[in-house]
Amino acid sequence: MRILHTSDWHLGKQLLGIPRINEQKEVLDEICEIADSENIDLVLLAGDLFDTYNPPAEATEVFYKKLKKLTAGGKRIVVAIAGNHDSPERIEAPDPLALENGIIFTGYPNTIPGSLDLDNGIKVTKSAPGFLELTFPSIEYPVRIILTPYANEFRLKTFLGVEDKEARLEEALKNFWNEIADKHCDNSGVNLLITHLFMSKRGEKPPEEPEEEKPILQLGGAQIIHTDNIPSSIQYTALGHLHGRIKLGDDTKKAIYYSGSPLAYGFNENRDKYVIVAEIEPDGIYEIKEITLTKGKKLTRAKFENVNEALQWLGENQNSIVELTLVSEEFIRAEDRKRIFASHPNVFIIPEITGNISGGENSGDLINLDKSLTELFYDFFEYSSGKKPNDDIKNLFNEILSAEEE
Numbered sequence: 001m002r003i004l005h006t007s008d009w010h011l012g013k014q015l016l017g018i019p020r021i022n023e024q025k026e027v028l029d030e031i032c033e034i035a036d037s038e039n040i041d042l043v044l045l046a047g048d049l050f051d052t053y054n055p056p057a058e059a060t061e062v063f064y065k066k067l068k069k070l071t072a073g074g075k076r077i078v079v080a081i082a083g084n085h086d087s088p089e090r091i092e093a094p095d096p097l098a099l100e101n102g103i104i105f106t107g108y109p110n111t112i113p114g115s116l117d118l119d120n121g122i123k124v125t126k127s128a129p130g131f132l133e134l135t136f137p138s139i140e141y142p143v144r145i146i147l148t149p150y151a152n153e154f155r156l157k158t159f160l161g162v163e164d165k166e167a168r169l170e171e172a173l174k175n176f177w178n179e180i181a182d183k184h185c186d187n188s189g190v191n192l193l194i195t196h197l198f199m200s201k202r203g204e205k206p207p208e209e210p211e212e213e214k215p216i217l218q219l220g221g222a223q224i225i226h227t228d229n230i231p232s233s234i235q236y237t238a239l240g241h242l243h244g245r246i247k248l249g250d251d252t253k254k255a256i257y258y259s260g261s262p263l264a265y266g267f268n269e270n271r272d273k274y275v276i277v278a279e280i281e282p283d284g285i286y287e288i289k290e291i292t293l294t295k296g297k298k299l300t301r302a303k304f305e306n307v308n309e310a311l312q313w314l315g316e317n318q319n320s321i322v323e324l325t326l327v328s329e330e331f332i333r334a335e336d337r338k339r340i341f342a343s344h345p346n347v348f349i350i351p352e353i354t355g356n357i358s359g360g361e362n363s364g365d366l367i368n369l370d371k372s373l374t375e376l377f378y379d380f381f382e383y384s385s386g387k388k389p390n391d392d393i394k395n396l397f398n399e400i401l402s403a404e405e406e
Helices: 021-037 057-070 088-092 095-099 153-159 169-184 211-217 307-316 334-343 373-385 391-405
Strands: 002-006 042-046 077-081 103-106 123-128 131-135 143-148 190-196 236-240 255-258 273-281 284-293 298-304 320-328 347-353
Touching: 002 021, 002 236, 021 057, 021 273, 021 284, 042 190, 042 236, 057 077, 077 143, 077 190, 088 103, 095 103, 123 169, 131 169, 143 169, 153 169, 190 273, 236 273, 255 284, 298 307, 307 320, 307 334, 334 347, 373 391
Parallel strands: 002 042, 042 077, 077 103, 143 190, 190 236, 236 255, 298 320, 320 347
Antiparallel strands: 002 273, 123 131, 131 143, 273 284
16 A cells, blocks of 8 residues: 655645745646656545635635546545645535545544545445545555544534543544544554644654644644554554654654645745655555655745845846845835846845934835825835735725724
8 A cells, every 4th residue: 555645735825925826736746746656546635725714716726636636537545634724614515526536525523434436446445433444456455544634622522522621632532543443443454544733742842833823722723632642553644734744653663744735835944845655554664755846936035235236146046935134224225126026026025124214314204104004004015015005905904904993
């Protein structure tokens, strides 16, 4: 049995207003090529399929097209679960049609996967809340998968049937997973767990989360779950949520991995990106490969005190998204900003002012507090982006302003 583990696609995501959809198309095509070249039987997609509950139409179209390509016409199975950025209802909505193409969606931790019986002989032979068993005509043993999509702590306890809402989530998950494993996951098959949670080894410092993912641990989020709660019969745990490739378990006995996102979605993620390929049989894990992904732009931070030096560097680094810090004693001149934006397609400027700008002959032009909040926002938008806000931006700001006033 050969599996490919990926997660955190975040389709539809932008970075500082820069769309990433073309990069996402390229890297998902690369993942499809890896699945073909590695003769993958099963793909595990561990949540955060989209970046928002209501993704744009283009992101939705890309998602379904690439998933269908990933199945190689139904020759391999894709199992995808919801993450904290996903709408569980949206993820499960196309399930009846998806099943016919070898795609299994799970939005809730207590979802019972639908029946699947493909013409090529791949079948779902058992299903229960949060569990399914698959058989493949070319594989002599069954594959069992425990599925636990993301839900906040209260909802997760509700889905798991925990009456005592003050009980620790760890204990509830441990009991739930072990109940399924004791009933369905013996040593005659390959046993897998796919989940979208924040997990770490007990007694060790937890891995660092992306800044925008940290609310998962705040009120309404979920507790940290420790790896020793995973049933001993589970051979591979496919995790989603953290954007870096992180190994938490022993490859030979109990492999536990975050595959990480296929693209860097924040400037602190400027590292190699991977998919994980594992060859597993009932008697053990034969091989785990961390395959580097090559598509997508690098996210780069740069800092200069001289605009001309910055322009020269930008010209040499065109295939990056750049966070450019310019150090000066006063605000950047408009003509310099225009030169910078003209020199590079994907640059965001952060001014670092070292001088005293509270006074001076131009200070009245910097921030005029006699202007309305809307006018100040328009000035700031033009200053930070180098262009005036369009009607969509203006309407969105007015909606936010109206909501705050209510």
